[in-house]
Amino acid sequence: MIKGRFQVLTIAKGASVLDNVAPRLSISGARVVTERVTSAEEAAIALDVGDYDCILFDVGSDPAPAKELQASLLDSKKKVPLLVISDRLASNDMVDLLRSDIADCINSDELKIDRLVRAIWNATRASRTERALDMAESQRSFNALHDGLTGLPNRSLFFDRLDQAITFAERQREPVALLTLNINGFNRINGEMGHKIGDILLQQLADRMKTALRRSDTLARIGDDEFAGILPTGATNKGAEKAARKLINALEVPFEINDHSFTIGVRIGLAFYPQHATCASDLMIRAENAMRDGRRTNSRFAINIAGDGAHEASNRPLVEDLRRALNDGDRQLFVTFQPKIDLRKGRVDGVEALVRWRHPARGLVFPDAFIPLAEDAGLIDRLTLHVLNHSLAQQAAWRAEGIDLSIAVNVSAKTLQNPRLPLHAKNMIEAWSADPSRVIFEITESAIILDVERATATLQGLDRLGVGISIDDFGTGYTCLSYIRRLPVEEIKVDKSFVMGMSKSPDDWVIVSSLIELGHNLGLSVVAEGVEDARTLAALTELGCDVAQGYHMSRPLPADDLVGWLVNSPWGPESALRLRPSAKESDNVHQLHLTAGS
Missing domain, CATH: 3.40.50.2300 (Response regulator)
Structure with missing residues (x-):
C-alpha cells in the first residue's frame, strides 16, 4: 500500500x-x-x-x-x-x-x-x-x-570469534592478543547527563575505535562501558601495545555532544594466547584483571599487560572455582530477579530468576563465561538446583510478607535431559511449601529438539507436579508447532530480538503481533521480553500480550533491591506497600537462604 x-x-x-x-x-x-x-x-x-x-x-x-x-x-x-x-x-x-x-x-x-x-x-x-x-x-x-546501540559484535559473537582465533592460532603456532578497555567515569556521565548523552558517547567511542584498529581485528562491546578487541595477527607484546596506543590517541580528543564537551580516560588490559591462557574464558579473565590493575594508577590512560605471577587467581582453572562456589551457599553464586508485569492488571505478577557469580578475586563473572563451563564439567544440574533452591527460598520469604510472586527458573538443554529433574523439583517445592502453580520452568526451543523423547518425558514429569512450563526465546529456534501441541506448555516468551525493535520497525511489529496471535490461538499465555521503552509497552498492551519484562520496567535486581522496587514502582503489588523489612528480618531472610537443603 x-x-x-x-x-x-x-x-x-x-x-x-x-x-x-x-x-x-x-x-x-x-x-x-x-x-x-x-x-x-x-x-x-x-x-x-x-x-x-x-x-x-x-x-x-x-x-x-x-x-x-x-x-x-x-x-x-x-x-x-x-x-x-x-x-x-x-x-x-x-x-x-x-x-x-x-x-x-x-x-x-x-x-x-x-x-x-x-x-x-x-x-x-x-x-x-x-x-x-x-x-x-x-x-x-x-x-x-551485535550490540543494538553501537552495531559492534556483542559478547556472544566476540567469544565465538575468540574461540576461532585461538583454534587457528593453535594450528599455525602463532599468538593471539586480547585487549579489554574500560571507560573511566562513564557511570558518572550517565548519572549526571542522562542515558541519552551516555548512549551518544558510546556510539562516538565505537566509531573512533573502529577506525583505529585494522579490518582484520575484532572490536566488540561486551558490557555497559567495556569493550574488547581481538588482534589475531602480529600479536606480539609490542604490536598489541601499539594497537592500544592507537586507541588511546583516537580517544584523546574531547567528545562534543549537544554543546557539552567530554574528556574521558580509559584503562586497557592485554593478555596473550598461549602465554597467559589457552582457552577463551581464562584469557578474558587475565585481560580483565590486567585492565582492573589500571585503577592503581592516577593517569588518564593506562595500559597493563597480564602478569605471569603464580599469585594470580586466574592461573587456577575457573571450573575449580565454580565447584567451590557451588559449595559456598549464596556468597558467590547469587540470584537476581527481573519483574514480569501482567499487562491486563498493570501489576507485577512474577519474576524471572537469573544467576550471577561474584568471584572473590576476579569480580563479576558473566553467565556466558561460566554456564558453558558448568555444562562441560557436568555441574549444570547442580547449578540449576542451586538457583531453584535459592529462588524458592526467596519466594517463601516474600510469601511470609504477604507478597505472592511466581518464580521462573531457566533449565538448560542438558538438565532437561535429566529424568531425575522432576523428583528434585518436587522435593524442593515441598521443602519450601511452595505452590507448584507459581513455579515456572523456562526451556529453549533448541533444548527440546536435542532429544525430543527424553525432553518430553522430563516435561511431562514436571507437568504432573503442577508447575508451569514456558518456551523461552520463542521464534528463534526450530520447534515445530506439532511439538508444542504435544508438550505440556502453558507459556511462550517472544524473543527480545523481535520486541526491542517493534516500536520503530513495522516488520518487527508484524512478527510480534503474529506470535501473540499464534500463542493465543494455541491457548498459551504470551510473554514479551526485552521491553525497553514506553512505546513498546503500550504497543504490546494494545496487541493483547499477557506479560512483559524488560529494562523499561526494571533490570534484574538482587532480592533486597527488588523489595524497594516492589514498594516504589507503579507496577508493584498493592500488598508491597506494607513491605518494610527491618534489619532483623533481612538477617532472617539471609539465614533462610543458607539453611535451605538442596
Missing part, C-alpha cells in the same frame, strides 16, 4: 469480469488503483518496475499460465500474492492451483465485491507477514550477535 492507495495488477486477455469489479474495490478504506495487462509475460515486466500489493489473474478455463506465473514469482522471491479468477474450472484444477501456492481461486460466477475484498485482504495480510518474517529473521540474526 502506497500513500493510502492499494496497488492491484490485473491480468486478462480480452473482455473480463474484472473490468467491472476491480474499479469498485476498496480495501481497508484505501483507494484501489488497478493496472491491467493482457498476459503473464506483460505482468512479469510490470512487476519488475512496479510495486503491487496483489495480482488478480483471469485465467478463463486454462490454469496453466497462472501456475507458470506463480512459479516465476517463487523463483524471483517476489512476495506478491496471486489470486486466480476462473471460468468453469474443474475442482481438481482449482485444488492443483492452491497447491502451487496460489493465494486463492474464485469462480467468475461467485465473483462479488465482498468476496473479492476478503480474498485480497487475507492474501495480502499473509504475504506481508511472510515478508516481515523473512526480514525480521535476517535482522534477528544480526541483532542476536
Whole structure:
C-alpha cells in the first residue's frame, strides 16, 4: 500500500469480469488503483518496475499460465500474492492451483465485491507477514550477535570469534592478543547527563575505535562501558601495545555532544594466547584483571599487560572455582530477579530468576563465561538446583510478607535431559511449601529438539507436579508447532530480538503481533521480553500480550533491591506497600537462604 492507495495488477486477455469489479474495490478504506495487462509475460515486466500489493489473474478455463506465473514469482522471491479468477474450472484444477501456492481461486460466477475484498485482504495480510518474517529473521540474526546501540559484535559473537582465533592460532603456532578497555567515569556521565548523552558517547567511542584498529581485528562491546578487541595477527607484546596506543590517541580528543564537551580516560588490559591462557574464558579473565590493575594508577590512560605471577587467581582453572562456589551457599553464586508485569492488571505478577557469580578475586563473572563451563564439567544440574533452591527460598520469604510472586527458573538443554529433574523439583517445592502453580520452568526451543523423547518425558514429569512450563526465546529456534501441541506448555516468551525493535520497525511489529496471535490461538499465555521503552509497552498492551519484562520496567535486581522496587514502582503489588523489612528480618531472610537443603 502506497500513500493510502492499494496497488492491484490485473491480468486478462480480452473482455473480463474484472473490468467491472476491480474499479469498485476498496480495501481497508484505501483507494484501489488497478493496472491491467493482457498476459503473464506483460505482468512479469510490470512487476519488475512496479510495486503491487496483489495480482488478480483471469485465467478463463486454462490454469496453466497462472501456475507458470506463480512459479516465476517463487523463483524471483517476489512476495506478491496471486489470486486466480476462473471460468468453469474443474475442482481438481482449482485444488492443483492452491497447491502451487496460489493465494486463492474464485469462480467468475461467485465473483462479488465482498468476496473479492476478503480474498485480497487475507492474501495480502499473509504475504506481508511472510515478508516481515523473512526480514525480521535476517535482522534477528544480526541483532542476536551485535550490540543494538553501537552495531559492534556483542559478547556472544566476540567469544565465538575468540574461540576461532585461538583454534587457528593453535594450528599455525602463532599468538593471539586480547585487549579489554574500560571507560573511566562513564557511570558518572550517565548519572549526571542522562542515558541519552551516555548512549551518544558510546556510539562516538565505537566509531573512533573502529577506525583505529585494522579490518582484520575484532572490536566488540561486551558490557555497559567495556569493550574488547581481538588482534589475531602480529600479536606480539609490542604490536598489541601499539594497537592500544592507537586507541588511546583516537580517544584523546574531547567528545562534543549537544554543546557539552567530554574528556574521558580509559584503562586497557592485554593478555596473550598461549602465554597467559589457552582457552577463551581464562584469557578474558587475565585481560580483565590486567585492565582492573589500571585503577592503581592516577593517569588518564593506562595500559597493563597480564602478569605471569603464580599469585594470580586466574592461573587456577575457573571450573575449580565454580565447584567451590557451588559449595559456598549464596556468597558467590547469587540470584537476581527481573519483574514480569501482567499487562491486563498493570501489576507485577512474577519474576524471572537469573544467576550471577561474584568471584572473590576476579569480580563479576558473566553467565556466558561460566554456564558453558558448568555444562562441560557436568555441574549444570547442580547449578540449576542451586538457583531453584535459592529462588524458592526467596519466594517463601516474600510469601511470609504477604507478597505472592511466581518464580521462573531457566533449565538448560542438558538438565532437561535429566529424568531425575522432576523428583528434585518436587522435593524442593515441598521443602519450601511452595505452590507448584507459581513455579515456572523456562526451556529453549533448541533444548527440546536435542532429544525430543527424553525432553518430553522430563516435561511431562514436571507437568504432573503442577508447575508451569514456558518456551523461552520463542521464534528463534526450530520447534515445530506439532511439538508444542504435544508438550505440556502453558507459556511462550517472544524473543527480545523481535520486541526491542517493534516500536520503530513495522516488520518487527508484524512478527510480534503474529506470535501473540499464534500463542493465543494455541491457548498459551504470551510473554514479551526485552521491553525497553514506553512505546513498546503500550504497543504490546494494545496487541493483547499477557506479560512483559524488560529494562523499561526494571533490570534484574538482587532480592533486597527488588523489595524497594516492589514498594516504589507503579507496577508493584498493592500488598508491597506494607513491605518494610527491618534489619532483623533481612538477617532472617539471609539465614533462610543458607539453611535451605538442596
